[in-house]
Amino acid sequence: MQYVEAGIETAGVVIVGSGFGGLAAAKQLAKSGVDYVLISSTPEHLFQPLLYQVATGVLASEEIAPPIAGILRRHREADVRLGTVVDIDPDRAVVTYEHEGVRRRIRYGSLIAATGASQSYFGRDDFAEKTFSLKTIDDARRLRAQIERVFAEAAQADEPTRRRLLSFVVVGAGATGVEVAGQLKELAKRHYHQEVSVTLVEGAGEVLPPFGGGLSEYAKKSLTRIGVDVLLGTFVTDIEHGKVTVKGRDGVEHGIAAETVVWSAGVQAGGFAKILAEATGVATDRAGRLLINPDLTVGGYADIYAIGDMTSLNGYPGQSPVAMQEGRHAADIIRRKKQPGTPFTYWDKGSMAVISRFSAVAKLNERITFRGVIAWFMWLAVHLFYLVGFRNRFAAVASWLVAFIGTGRPGFAEVDTTGTNVRTSEIRAA
Numbered sequence: 529m530q531y532v533e534a535g536i537e538t539a540g541v542v543i544v545g546s547g548f549g550g551l552a553a554a555k556q557l558a559k560s561g562v563d564y565v566l567i568s569s570t571p572e573h574l575f576q577p578l579l580y581q582v583a584t585g586v587l588a589s590e591e592i593a594p595p596i597a598g599i600l601r602r603h604r605e606a607d608v609r610l611g612t613v614v615d616i617d618p619d620r621a622v623v624t625y626e627h628e629g630v631r632r633r634i635r636y637g638s639l640i641a642a643t644g645a646s647q648s649y650f651g652r653d654d655f656a657e658k659t660f661s662l663k664t665i666d667d668a669r670r671l672r673a674q675i676e677r678v679f680a681e682a683a684q685a686d687e688p689t690r691r692r693l694l695s696f697v698v699v700g701a702g703a704t705g706v707e708v709a710g711q712l713k714e715l716a717k718r719h720y721h722q723e724v725s726v727t728l729v730e731g732a733g734e735v736l737p738p739f740g741g742g743l744s745e746y747a748k749k750s751l752t753r754i755g756v757d758v759l760l761g762t763f764v765t766d767i768e769h770g771k772v773t774v775k776g777r778d779g780v781e782h783g784i785a786a787e788t789v790v791w792s793a794g795v796q797a798g799g800f801a802k803i804l805a806e807a808t809g810v811a812t813d814r815a816g817r818l819l820i821n822p823d824l825t826v827g828g829y830a831d832i833y834a835i836g837d838m839t840s841l842n843g844y845p846g847q848s849p850v851a852m853q854e855g856r857h858a859a860d861i862i863r864r865k866k867q868p869g870t871p872f873t874y875w876d877k878g879s880m881a882v883i884s885r886f887s888a889v890a891k892l893n894e895r896i897t898f899r900g901v902i903a904w905f906m907w908l909a910v911h912l913f914y915l916v917g918f919r920n921r922f923a924a925v926a927s928w929l930v931a932f933i934g935t936g937r938p939g940f941a942e943v944d945t946t947g948t949n950v951r952t953s954e955i956r957a958a
């Protein structure tokens with residue numbers, strides 16, 4: 529390990545993370561010409577809500593993961609660095625980041641931490657090796673490679689083998705789980721023309737729990753209509769190759785065949801959230817999220833802001849609008865457009881989730897809700913609006929036309945760089 533000790537660099541503002549929160553903060557600072565260093569462990573700005581479309585071949589990965597340096601190329605204020613922040617000394621206001629074995633240190637005037645969250649396996653970390661997750665662009669590519677493999681092998685196989693290969697279990701019936709389950713059914717029916725079994729397992733008593741009531745009921749009925757087996761009030765107790773064991777509320781366990789298991793249940797903030805909590809002495813919730821102050825600062829440090837999925841404040845959901853609004857709020861205090869100490873309040877513009885082609889739910893508030901085709905087009909419009917870059921929007925529309933009006937999957941044409949079936953071979957070897 530090489531240490532670059534010769535003089536700690538100095539920066540007015542350091543942003544950690546190139547996700548929704550980090551990018552929103554950067555853009556807001558640039559409005560007042562405030563210089564900043566943005567450090568991220570990944571070179572891209574990832575549009576996570578569309579990861580499932582990369583995994584199922586609707587979109588190519590570049591359409592939802594443009595390089596952050598490219599997005600900010602016109603910002604004279606921006607100094608974008610690739611690296612993982614591995615340490616912080618809050619009393620000296622110094623962060624340490626690492627890239628390719630080299631450590632560098634920067635003294636900041638203000639720090640905005642936006643490092644997100646990763647998947648939670650609720651104490652069963654061994655499940656990580658046995659399932660596919662959808663958090664990073666590599667996760668989506670890995671799942672896509674697995675999907676392509678099982679369908680290709682199934683096309684040549686005898687009936688029992690075909691059934692085994694085309695068995696999917698999706699754990700967690702939040703928006704991602706519902707979207708993946710629905711897309712797998714569509715992919716099988718409209719693109720591969722094969723029968724698949726898709727089981728959606730959810731511990732709560734309804735699908736899309738944050739929507740609730742009639743919308744959750746509509747989502748469940750729609751999934752059932754397209755052939756997804758929905759198991760509610762059910763928990764995964766074990767996963768081994770080819771089988772998921774689940775337990776219902778009656779306490780009875782049973783196994784479900786599953787060549788592919790997609791895990792989308794729960795989040796856990798670790799990594800820099802943990803480092804920051806330990807360094808500042810700030811408490812975290814059970815998911816490791818920092819319990820930040822109402823003005824988004826961390827503990828007694830007025831120069832450190834933490835935002836987005838790595839934090840917990842007022843029960844706000846772990847969603848992109850929260851991260852973006854928090855990023856702008858922190859930047860506004862730093863650029864003196866808001867008084868230091870101004871509490872953050874979230875403007876909830878509503879939530880939406882896709883079930884399958886032409887079927888979605890949208891909840892603007894408790895009284896205004898939409899379902900079906902109209903909600904699907906609303907979802908399309910909103911996601912197009914928030915996708916970064918004109919070229920990506922144009923490419924996404926073209927891909928959606930091919931996949932949703934036609935039956936093609938343009939994303940499958942992308943050359944895979946992750947190594948096909950990594951997870952499956954690991955499971956087989958275990």
Ligand SMILES: Cc1cc2nc3c(=O)[nH]c(=O)nc-3n(C[C@H](O)[C@H](O)[C@H](O)COP(=O)(O)OP(=O)(O)OC[C@H]3O[C@@H](n4cnc5c(N)ncnc54)[C@H](O)[C@@H]3O)c2cc1C
Nearest residue numbers: 545546547548549569576577613643644836837846847848
């Ligand atoms: C599959 C999926 C679907 C989703 N769908 C929706 C949806 O439909 N609607 C919605 O509103 N929200 C959705 N979300 C949630 C939404 O994506 C998050 O709320 C949002 O990304 C949070 O933004 P963030 O800036 O806090 O973190 P992120 O966007 O996750 O960004 C974290 C950044 O920090 C970087 N990083 C992490 N650790 C370090 C480190 N130590 N050093 C340097 N950099 C680091 C990462 O590389 C990344 O750039 C979805 C999430 C997932 C995973």
